[in-house]
Amino acid sequence: xxxxxxxxxxxxxxxxxxxxxxxxxxxxxxxxxxxxxxxxxxxxxxxxxxxxxxxxxxxxxxxxxxxxxxxxxxxxxxxxxxxxxxxxxxxxxxxxxxxxxxxxxxxxxxxxxxxxxxxxxxxxxxxx
Amino acid sequence: xxxxxxxxxxxxxxxxxxxxxxxxxxxxxxxxxxxxxxxxxxxxxxxxxxxxxxxxxxxxxxxxxxxxxxxxxxxxxxxxxxxxxxxxxxxxxxxxx
Numbered sequence: 679x680x681x682x683x684x685x686x687x688x689x690x691x692x693x694x695x696x697x698x699x700x701x702x703x704x705x706x707x708x709x710x711x712x713x714x715x716x717x718x719x720x721x722x723x724x725x726x727x728x729x730x731x732x733x734x735x736x737x738x739x740x741x742x743x744x745x746x747x748x749x750x751x752x753x754x755x756x757x758x759x760x761x762x763x764x765x766x767x768x769x770x771x772x773x774x775x776x777x778x779x780x781x782x783x784x785x786x787x788x789x790x791x792x793x794x795x796x797x798x799x800x801x802x803x804x805x806x
Numbered sequence: 807x808x809x810x811x812x813x814x815x816x817x818x819x820x821x822x823x824x825x826x827x828x829x830x831x832x833x834x835x836x837x838x839x840x841x842x843x844x845x846x847x848x849x850x851x852x853x854x855x856x857x858x859x860x861x862x863x864x865x866x867x868x869x870x871x872x873x874x875x876x877x878x879x880x881x882x883x884x885x886x887x888x889x890x891x892x893x894x895x896x897x898x899x900x901x902x903x
Contacts, residue, residue: 749875751852752834778876779837782830785844791836 683719685734686756687741688796691716694733697795701773702758704731731756736797745797752778754791754801763788763804811885814865820858822846824867829883832871834878835859 688694698704704720707730711717715737719730736742748755760766763781767790771777772778776788780797788804819842826841827833831870833841839855842848850858859879861867866885872877 746875750877750879752836752876754836778834778878780830782837782841783845784840787844789840791834 681722681729683730683732684756684792686796686798686800687745688798689732689736690793690796691718691733691735694718694794694796695720698733699776700730701770736755748790749793749797749799752791752799756787757800757801757803760802760804763790763802765779766790766802808888810861810865811867814861814867817858819848819850820862822848823855823858823862824881827868827879831880832878835875838879852885881886 686694693711695706698720699706702782705723705726706718708719709716709728715735718733720733721728721730726770736745767781768778770792776793777790778793779789781788781790786806788806789801791799791801794800808846823838824844826838827844835852835855839850839852842850842855859868859870863870867882869880869882871880
């Protein structure tokens with residue numbers, strides 16, 4: 679068994695697509711209209727056939743309170759691996775990305791937490 | 807208030823929280839939990855950390871701050887000033903020959 683898809687609930691799919699591709703650097707894999715929403719997935723350019731990240735619409739009434747509660751406590755429900763957290767922090771900050779936690783060494787891993795502008799906190803992690 | 811202060815400082819986990827906030831002010835609950843777990847091996851539930859923060863807030867040592875959708879915790883060391891000065895008598899003036 680392998681992980682096929684993972685989802686982030688995004689407030690605005692078009693805005694999310696821009697952020698996850700133009701800013702974070704992922705690559706669009708699927709963009710299929712489904713009713714009012716779209717089936718959008720992105721992949722890492724380093725693993726185009728790897729796990730797809732679904733930019734899932736936040737329309738269900740359970741989603742906004744869930745997201746707000748996580749963000750208030752600073753909890754990133756999603757984590758991406760990077761080679762150099764400090765370099766990504768510098769690069770993304772220059773692009774206007776807001777970090778709720780700058781790079782901090784947490785035992786065997788250095789992490790930082792950023793706001794994806796679509797209602798989620800995302801962790802970036804560098805294993806040392 | 808003074809009883810709250812000493813009670814807050816009596817707990818080793820709360821002292822670690824103050825240490826970590828001294829290193830970087832303005833942390834989310836998640837960051838405080840992660841620091842306790844990964845740097846100090848303290849596997850404490852989020853609820854328990856929240857309760858520790860509530861005790862520190864009651865003592866005036868930690869101030870919660872809402873910033874948009876985020877909530878951060880700031881260290882306020884001012885109540886400690888009282889402890890520092892309480893038992894210290896002023897140094898006698900040095901004799902000038």
